[in-house]
Amino acid sequence: MTERATDPADPTEHHRATDPGVVVVVAGAVYDRGRLLAARRSAPAELAGRWELPGGKLEPGESPEEALVRELREELGVEAEPGERIPGEWPLKPGYVLRVWTARLLSGVPRPLEDHDELRWLSRRELDSVDWLDQDRPAVAEAALRLPQAPADGAHD
Ligand SMILES: Nc1nc2c([nH]c(=O)n2[C@H]2C[C@H](O)[C@@H](COP(=O)(O)OP(=O)(O)OP(=O)(O)O)O2)c(=O)[nH]1
Numbered sequence: 001m002t003e004r005a006t007d008p009a010d011p012t013e014h015h016r017a018t019d020p021g022v023v024v025v026v027a028g029a030v031y032d033r034g035r036l037l038a039a040r041r042s043a044p045a046e047l048a049g050r051w052e053l054p055g056g057k058l059e060p061g062e063s064p065e066e067a068l069v070r071e072l073r074e075e076l077g078v079e080a081e082p083g084e085r086i087p088g089e090w091p092l093k094p095g096y097v098l099r100v101w102t103a104r105l106l107s108g109v110p111r112p113l114e115d116h117d118e119l120r121w122l123s124r125r126e127l128d129s130v131d132w133l134d135q136d137r138p139a140v141a142e143a144a145l146r147l148p149q150a151p152a153d154g155a156h157d
Contacts, residue, residue, distance in 0.1 A: 023096045025098050026057075027099070038130050039054045039076075050131055056071040068082050075112075079106040085099065090139050102146055127144050
């Protein structure tokens, strides 16, 4: 069984997830050095070849942040730390909504282990260079607004 949302219409809804009507998909706007991670789906056929934010369905008893950490570990082989939720909620297919959290890589190099066949790190000006799933575009636009500045060339820590 998959965990479901209470009020898919309420963008202020952060953590309640009990409505039997809607499946919550939690995805990560994973940032590293001023770039956003994009993942190309390998399945199902109708989504294959399109790009998305990595993540997956909230499982019963999990917080969204826990789900995100689990999904990024399973799909990409990395450890990540969730940050803020990106305000908003985006309908996917009927009965599914997308919620997005920012995330920062703690360790590992992302690899397309599950559900994806290619990964790319995109700078702000490269964000339109991949064919995002239509339903992800508003979330990606919001994620872009929060893209941390890349360290300046030659900058010292
Ligand atoms: N992860 C993710 N899924 C998305 C996005 N946009 C979008 O339409 N989807 C769809 C694809 C899938 O139908 C559904 C998420 O399912 P999934 O297959 O990624 O989730 P999962 O890992 O929990 O799936 P499962 O294999 O355990 O069933 O939402 C997105 O940005 N990220």
